[in-house]
Amino acid sequence: MKLYSRIATSVLVSTLLTTSLAHAASQALLVNVGDYQNEDITDLYATSRDVSIMRELLQQNSIFGDEVITLSDQQATYQNVRDALRNMIAQLNDNEIALFYFSGHGGQFKDTSGDETDDHRDEALILYDSVWDFESARNVLLDDELAEIYASIDKGKLIVLVDACNSGSLDKGIAVRGMKPRADAASSEILGKSLGYKDVSAKFVDTQQYTEVTRSADNAVHYVALHAANDDELALLSPDGSYFTLGLQDALRSIAPDQLTPALLAQRATNFIKGKVPPDRNFEPQLRGNPALFEKGLWLASTPPVSASPPPPPASPVSDTQSAKPVQTQQTVSIWDKFDRLTQKFPHPDFTLAVDPGDSISIGEFYSLTLNLPFSGYVSVVAVDQGSNEPVILYPNKFMPDETKYPAGPLVLPPESAFFWGLQAQEPPSTTQFVAIVSFRPLNLYAKAQSKGAANASEGVYALLNPVEVDTLSRATGVAATIAAVKKIVNIVPR
Structure with missing residues (x-):
């Protein structure tokens, strides 16, 4: 399951890019859903605050300029979000960055493709027009489709931030935040963002099949993601905003931009959450994507090379009177x-x-x-x-x-x-x-x-x-x- 943490990435990008990417074109897609069309889904009062925090961070650091698209509530339909994400990635060039941020519910559905061998569940982002019944689900952005979109990146970098429950592995999975009666939602100071598991299958809206994506070095090299919670955890929110997002905000205020790395950001957000929520409701942000980028602060400026064996050096000419040296065989690594x-x-x-x-x-x-x-x-x-x-x-x-x-x-x-x-x-x-x-x-x-x-x-x-x-x-x-x-x-x- 793979769900990305909601606000962390925007903060990450804003600080990392301020010093190193002043001349690189950047785009951001901010999505939040708090008011759902489906009345069976608990509304989330904090997502509007989350996206405001995100937008302010981007504006203060002047990273993205006017290249920020925000889709909120009724605008955040499956079709709109999917098309906007695909279009943003398609426009990426070398040394350019794209940021995808989501704040809302996550969900889990029965896996039909056979790729989820550990828990047999597909993860999904729950959008404004997401619906399901006893047989199937529609208009949910599945982890399989997200993986296909991310694998299409051949230039630039994508940063993904998902603030949702059960989001530990959403680059191929997301879990629905636990269902809570609507009448009780507003009275709770700390609310979870999970809808639970739905024992129905979900497919892409416009296709019956998808291209299976192998997670090779070529696919992983172009993105990094920070998810609010592990697959079996609930991401919590408060009247001031989601705790994960607030943790990111706190980290960005205390860490110098040139010292910030994705790993450090994840750790500081984790510590913030531990200090704010009860121990029995603690949740831990998850870092995903290319591990070679986790400890690097300014990696967003260019595409890191995929490891490859260097070509052999040209052979030196051998004279008639010079004996050719024996070819050296590759040494076995112990x-x-x-x-x-x-x-x-x-x-x-x-x-x-x-x-x-x-x-x-x-x-x-x-x-x-x-x-x-x-x-x-x-x-x-x-x-x-x-x-x-x-x-x-x-x-x-x-x-x-x-x-x-x-x-x-x-x-x-x-x-x-x-x-x-x-x-x-x-x-x-x-x-x-x-x-x-x-x-x-x-x-x-x-x-x-x-x-x-x-x-x-x-x-x-x-x-x-x-x-x-x-x-x-x-x-x-x-x-x-x-x-x-x-x-x-x-x-x-x-x-």
Whole structure:
């Protein structure tokens, strides 16, 4: 599911572009729906305030000039929004930026294309004229269609901001904000923006089929998105505006434009929300798109290159008296180095890994791992000895095989409740690299190893990781690459 956060992007774009993109043509499409034609949908009183905040931010920074289109309520029909988004993207040239901002309800519908293998639900933006009955839904902007639109970008950059519930993965999904009786909506100080799950299918209005989009590097490279909440969370709003949008506004006032990155903006918005809403109703903004852009502040000015192998240098002429040098074969990269590169490609400043008792562990000694997760997600831990080609999956394992989503913050492995398994240093003495990975979606490393009958260690508790999985992680792009990795090197010494 993929829904983009509502106001965050506009703020992001305005600050990032002020210093670096003064001469780049920019366009913005701001969409808000608070008054719905469908009387069964709870109206959202804060979306008009949200779009005003967004528009003011753009005007104050003089980024988009007069190139800002606003579609509100009755104007924000499926046809109008879809056409405006397509037209804006079609006009993009190199070094130009487009911003798409949405504030309103998100929704989930039964998946009919088979692409939503995790939850079998399509996500959608709920627009002014969206309707559904017991058989089908109409005039909803599906994640499948959004993915097709985004994949058509071959020049410039698109920034997507979606302030809606269940929006964690809306670049291919959006969840409807929980339904609330209309009579109760106005009396609630904190209101959610979800309509819940509808067990009906939805199609594009003017087509019965769509082109399946593969999330390759070419598709992911042209956009970044910040979503208000994860797929299973409700984005909340107050009389002053949506909390996610207010969090963005707060971040932009306190961070210098030349220091702002999408990752930092997401983190500051997350902290703002935690300080404003009750703990049992907390929600966490989600960063999506090209991960190579998350830590860069001025990336919006040009299209980053897609990684490609450089062409070989021209061969030097060989004289009759000079012996030709043997052709050098490509050097194999060790598993150790592959994990090292993985942690360099997907770092996070708040992701830490510590080993107790320390950097040196005696053979036979039990140890534990303490992680500080930078965001809520699924955890995988792998260990590999220097010189070995057999990385071991420490977690998940035989005793804790299920993928569990952990909240951001400290995590100790094994947990105190895991009295039936432990981590113990084994022969031979070695230098060992521990790699911890946190991901928005389950990686299923242990399950994949078990299904392939991989040999395992320590009486079958841990499985061996197929080295191919390391390459797959390193090549990940788009939503698949929303991970963070950290390493810790420890010496295993004789007792």
